[in-house]
Amino acid sequence: PALLRRPHRELLRGLTVLGARLKRRSSGAVRVLGGGLRHGARLTLDLTRSSQYASALLLIAPRIGGLTLDLRGGGTSRAYLDLTLATLGRFGIEVTNEPTAVHVAAGEPHAAHFELEGDASAAAAWWTAAALSGGEARVEGIPVDSPQADVALLGILKAYGARVEATHTVRAPAGALRAPTAPVDLTRTPDLLFLVGALAARAEGVTHVTGIAHTRGKESDRIAVLQRGLEALGVAVEPAPDDGLRIRGGGARAGLVRAEGDHRAALGFGVLGLAVPGVVVAGAQAVAKSQPAFWSELAAVACPA
Numbered sequence: 001p002a003l004l005r006r007p008h009r010e011l012l013r014g015l016t017v018l019g020a021r022l023k024r025r026s027s028g029a030v031r032v033l034g035g036g037l038r039h040g041a042r043l044t045l046d047l048t049r050s051s052q053y054a055s056a057l058l059l060i061a062p063r064i065g066g067l068t069l070d071l072r073g074g075g076t077s078r079a080y081l082d083l084t085l086a087t088l089g090r091f092g093i094e095v096t097n098e099p100t101a102v103h104v105a106a107g108e109p110h111a112a113h114f115e116l117e118g119d120a121s122a123a124a125a126w127w128t129a130a131a132l133s134g135g136e137a138r139v140e141g142i143p144v145d146s147p148q149a150d151v152a153l154l155g156i157l158k159a160y161g162a163r164v165e166a167t168h169t170v171r172a173p174a175g176a177l178r179a180p181t182a183p184v185d186l187t188r189t190p191d192l193l194f195l196v197g198a199l200a201a202r203a204e205g206v207t208h209v210t211g212i213a214h215t216r217g218k219e220s221d222r223i224a225v226l227q228r229g230l231e232a233l234g235v236a237v238e239p240a241p242d243d244g245l246r247i248r249g250g251g252a253r254a255g256l257v258r259a260e261g262d263h264r265a266a267l268g269f270g271v272l273g274l275a276v277p278g279v280v281v282a283g284a285q286a287v288a289k290s291q292p293a294f295w296s297e298l299a300a301v302a303c304p305a
Helices: 009-017 052-064 078-090 120-133 149-160 190-202 213-217 222-232 263-272 284-289 294-302
Strands: 021-024 030-033 041-046 067-072 095-097 101-104 136-138 163-165 169-171 206-210 236-240 244-248 255-258 279-282
Touching (some): 009 041, 041 052, 052 067, 078 095, 078 101, 078 149, 120 136, 120 149, 120 294, 149 190, 190 213, 190 222, 190 263, 206 236, 222 263, 263 279, 263 294
Antiparallel strands (some): 095 101, 136 169, 236 244
């Protein structure tokens, strides 16, 4: 249901321009009739809210005679789009990647040896858990030079004072976590918002989070859900310019938070519960979208046999 509520206007508009016949139902479901798409088309696409629309169109581009996209708001989640283009290249498709335009040539994708990396978005929860709980987390299966956007969390953790090694090992700081002096910009990594919120809630000082306006259109209005959840735990949160947040850490206490159908919220508040006893997450089953075993794995590391 949360996916059906998400804004799909840019994707539907792009498909319509290409000649697809489609209809969005009142439930949010979309009926698409394929065939007859324009070949070698050029579209303008707004990435302000998400890069997923562009990735979806580029993945069908080789089969429809190629596609060129002129990009607006290209800084938002751009790392995910870059990953899509790199993957197409691995399967023999010619791509051109420029700051304001991308092109995928016509072609027949061919087989390749392709080893999937571990998921940095999933790993991020465990790196954050280590920093918050005084523990250690080493994640295997992600190359040191991984292009995945959420590897950026390692740099953010360093800014909070956590100890980070090149082997993707994170250890808690020797003392308390401290809020970074510079703003934490999540323009390219919106999926880290709740984990940064958890760090900010426990760190000494005020964390200024920027580049998150586009997270209002995800599985939930993530800015609002994070603010409501942290305030329910006694954490002071203030709006900042351009839809940013200022989070004053150090005052978190037990309380009830609501995931509101968003798996990232459930994961972030769950990790925060390692450091703040008594956090209760309503709607905790939302983790099933991305990490269905999260709660049992969290219990295993928090209370080892």
